[in-house]
Amino acid sequence: xxxxxxxxxxxxxxxxxxxxxxxxxxxxxxxxxxxxxxxxxxxxxxxxxxxxxxxxxxxxxxxxxxxxxxxxxxxxxxxxxxxxxxxxxxxxxxxxxxxxxxxxxxxxxxxxxxxxxxxxxxxxxxxxxxxxxxxxxxxxxxxxxxxxxxxxxxxxxxxxxxxxxxxxxxxxxxxxxxxxxxxxxxxxxx
Amino acid sequence: xxxxxxxxxxxxxxxxxxxxxxxxxxxxxxxxxxxxxxxxxxxxxxxxxxxxxxxxxxxxxxxxxxxxxxxxxxxxxxxxxxxxxxxxxxxxxxxxxxxxxxxxxxxxxxxxxxxxxxxxxxxxxxxxxxxxxxxxxxxxxxxxxxxxxxxxxxxxxxxxxxxxxxxxxxxxxxxxxxxxxxxxxxxxxxxxxxxxxxxxxxxxxxxxxxxxxxxxxxxxxxxxxxxxxxxxxxxxxxxxxxxxxxxxxxxxxxxxxxxxxxxxxxxxxxxxxxxxxxxxxxxxxxxxxxxxxxxxxxxxxxxxxxxxxxxxxxxxxxxxxxxxxxxxxxxxxxxxxxxxxxxxxxxxxxxxxxxxxxxxxxxxxxxxxxxxxxxxxxxxxxxxxxxxxxxxxxxxxxxxxxxxxxxxxxxxxxxxxxxxxxxxxxxxxxxx
Numbered sequence: 087x088x089x090x091x092x093x094x095x096x097x098x099x100x101x102x103x104x105x106x107x108x109x110x111x112x113x114x115x116x117x118x119x120x121x122x123x124x125x126x127x128x129x130x131x132x133x134x135x136x137x138x139x140x141x142x143x144x145x146x147x148x149x150x151x152x153x154x155x156x157x158x159x160x161x162x163x164x165x166x167x168x169x170x171x172x173x174x175x176x177x178x179x180x181x182x183x184x185x186x187x188x189x190x191x192x193x194x195x196x197x198x199x200x201x202x203x204x205x206x207x208x209x210x211x212x213x214x215x216x217x218x219x220x221x222x223x224x225x226x227x228x229x230x231x232x233x234x235x236x237x238x239x240x241x242x243x244x245x246x247x248x249x250x251x252x253x254x255x256x257x258x259x260x261x262x263x264x265x266x267x268x269x270x271x272x273x274x275x276x
Numbered sequence: 277x278x279x280x281x282x283x284x285x286x287x288x289x290x291x292x293x294x295x296x297x298x299x300x301x302x303x304x305x306x307x308x309x310x311x312x313x314x315x316x317x318x319x320x321x322x323x324x325x326x327x328x329x330x331x332x333x334x335x336x337x338x339x340x341x342x343x344x345x346x347x348x349x350x351x352x353x354x355x356x357x358x359x360x361x362x363x364x365x366x367x368x369x370x371x372x373x374x375x376x377x378x379x380x381x382x383x384x385x386x387x388x389x390x391x392x393x394x395x396x397x398x399x400x401x402x403x404x405x406x407x408x409x410x411x412x413x414x415x416x417x418x419x420x421x422x423x424x425x426x427x428x429x430x431x432x433x434x435x436x437x438x439x440x441x442x443x444x445x446x447x448x449x450x451x452x453x454x455x456x457x458x459x460x461x462x463x464x465x466x467x468x469x470x471x472x473x474x475x476x477x478x479x480x481x482x483x484x485x486x487x488x489x490x491x492x493x494x495x496x497x498x499x500x501x502x503x504x505x506x507x508x509x510x511x512x513x514x515x516x517x518x519x520x521x522x523x524x525x526x527x528x529x530x531x532x533x534x535x536x537x538x539x540x541x542x543x544x545x546x547x548x549x550x551x552x553x554x555x556x557x558x559x560x561x562x563x564x565x566x567x568x569x570x571x572x573x574x575x576x577x578x579x580x581x582x583x584x585x586x587x588x589x590x591x592x593x594x595x596x597x598x599x600x601x602x603x604x605x606x607x608x609x610x611x612x613x614x615x616x617x618x619x620x621x622x623x624x625x626x627x628x629x630x631x632x633x634x635x636x637x638x639x640x641x642x643x644x645x646x647x648x649x650x651x652x653x654x655x656x657x658x659x660x661x662x663x664x665x666x667x668x669x670x671x672x673x674x675x676x677x678x679x680x681x682x683x684x685x686x687x688x689x690x691x692x693x694x695x696x697x698x699x700x701x702x703x704x705x706x707x708x
Contacts, residue, residue, distance in 0.1 A: 139449065141298060
């Protein structure tokens with residue numbers, strides 16, 4: 087928790103330093119649709135039985151918003167994250183802020199936060215998954231002025247709560263899952 | 277451009293603070309047992325003692341007799357509560373009964389189990405309950421809250437298990453969503469709060485107006501001059517022609533994993549882990565098995581109204597693999613019960629019928645109220661759902677709803693089933 091607060095704070099602090107003056111500008115609709123992969127690791131077990139393994143999942147999302155000025159847009163995000171044991175549907179608010187450009191490329195930062203639902207996840211018998219909060223800060227590079235191919239690198243934290251079937255001599259069993267992944271996405275913006 | 281690079285550098289540096297390791301923790305609330313040895317002679321000599329009222333810690337079954345409520349404190353005794361005013365129930369005494377799990381009342385006599393024995397208690401003065409008589413050595417073993425006990429008749433020693441609870445936290449790989457084979461073999465799960473194989477209580481409304489009312493999880497029934505008790509495999513009859521002095525009458529083998537008994541009219545409906553047994557009880561001294569409705573292995577409290585029986589099946593209990601569902605069974609022909617329809621539920625437990633309303637406890641998922649006027653469309657007629665309580669068993673008396681769960685005892689006014697009105701709650705001091 088503390089780590090991502092520090093990260094978001096750093097991004098916010100750097101925004102004024104790279105802001106650019108807007109010229110004759112008209113607000114307009116923007117779309118940024120991406121898909122990619124969620125990369126992470128997990129360590130499970132205790133003592134000698136502790137095992138660490140890599141995790142890879144697929145993610146897709148679409149951002150629909152308004153370009154408020156040449157650098158800043160705000161919008162709403164709907165997506166789908168295919169974690170191995172949970173299909174999560176995040177609905178979030180987000181922003182995209184252009185840091186600067188060089189040649190045909192532009193660099194931007196992003197921040198999405200919202201709630202991941204488990205509407206489309208089908209639980210196995212005895213399991214009951216519930217969604218949780220999501221935050222996804224990151225940076226990206228785009229080709230073209232506003233429209234074109236984009237590449238983003240971000241960090242995503244998604245919480246999921248799972249009620250589990252009880253085993254021998256148990257009266258209650260549940261799991262708090264905090265997925266913390268490095269996210270690589272490719273997408274289009276217009 | 278320097279500003280751009282500077283910004284990117286800071287952001288990427290910020291990223292390095294982030295962890296890209298999934299962090300998943302499974303929390304388990306686990307029952308542990310510790311063996312203890314008790315003297316049967318000592319327990320009998322100590323007798324039954326009435327003590328000052330105390331708070332509930334681990335409530336078991338619920339029983340109602342006129343203005344009094346009897347709530348079992350697992351293996352400890354019975355809370356007696358004056359319920360003259362359902363909005364303000366008042367605990368008046370606690371009857372200390374070692375090894376108690378169930379109860380039934382006829383007139384002024386309270387029948388309770390105490391490990392191997394059934395004890396008749398005089399409750400004329402609920403503040404000073406006295407022992408009248410005792411049927412000894414009816415049961416050899418039993419289960420209380422996951423703790424198994426057995427008696428050695430030669431030595432008079434009871435080998436019991438003291439139950440305690442611990443919370444475990446385990447780091448997982450975030451992906452264990454597979455139901456382990458045999459996970460339902462949690463014999464001593466939540467339901468065991470209400471399961472004691474040597475116990476008794478009066479299920480449903482019995483034949484005599486002087487009898488009390490028990491819930492659908494009951495293992496005892498009163499009918500005519502008999503008290504019927506079910507243990508793990510048998511139906512036991514006790515003659516209570518003289519209510520203060522019950523006599524053992526006979527034992528009828530039924531099957532394995534017997535759980536509940538529900539008397540209705542001249543029939544007994546016995547719920548077991550493998551099905552529902554229907555007995556003709558026209559001759560109360562000689563119940564005859566008419567049929568058995570078999571289902572997958574599951575726990576199954578039963579309630580009956582006219583030609584329909586409502587059975588809940590649930591998983592993770594003293595039974596094993598099972599669905600969570602409500603079965604509606606046509607019993608017009610008692611010799612040939614037929615499944616009308618099954619409805620998926622989340623974790624159903626006790627239930628109560630006040631036709632056309634069916635009150636169904638969903639364990640940790642609360643209480644649901646259905647209109648069962650059309651038994652083929654029950655799922656489309658859910659009247660209300662109280663989700664923020666823990667509900668194991670329910671009794672309806674008139675417009676009052678009495679409900680027991682691991683977090684407390686609740687009373688509702690159910691005159692308007694769409695909006696159940698909470699009248700009172702007696703909390704449990706340490707839930708679970």
